[in-house]
Amino acid sequence: QVQLQESGPGLVKPSETLSLTCTVSGGSISSYYWSWIRQPAGKGLEWIGRIYTSGSTNYNPSLKSRVTMSVDTSKNQFSLKLSSVTAADTAVYYCARSMVRGWFDPWGQGTLVTVSS
């Protein structure tokens, strides 16, 4: 079965760029959409954006100006970059496989990213 694992720095300084990678195992990354979703401590879920294996992307309008996603099919990985981060970007970041119109399954275990100097 498909499994996802997030990786990347757990601490990022304000105004810098957050970078995370999601590695997909147990199946091919091809022909699916892949999303990033985040969750601040004690709060709800926020969809950040998604990428198709062709490289086509859709981003949350509220984050669009700061988000870049990419995919590397040879490594079965996709990535997130979020620029100009502030403390408000501190959250657990999840990667997930996403269906064409809406739901997410499976999810990675999540990785905590803290924005602090």
Add this chain to the structure above:
Amino acid sequence: QSALTQPASVSGSPGQSITISCTGTSSDVGSYNLVSWYQQHPGKAPKLMIYEVSKRPSGVSNRFSGSKSGNTASLTISGLQAEDEADYYCCSYAGSSTHVVFGGGTKLTVL
């Protein structure tokens, strides 16, 4: 403020049934039969429980069911068990530009 409105908390005793509501608008829940529900235990990743309003993924107990009426979707859990205690989030497709919106989450307590 989340795009979809859920009650902050619900509770029930073992064996009982509970329903969690998820209210959106005519731009999301009301326009598409694309509501999904997720269960999240503390410190764990969300798990898909319902998709396309009422479909259950393989392996999800038939005690979980979903429905929709107008702009409001609902998740019903019957025969409550202690292991059902968790946070539950609804999610709806909201068109090609917004894509999806989530609810604020509901904490289910099994008394």
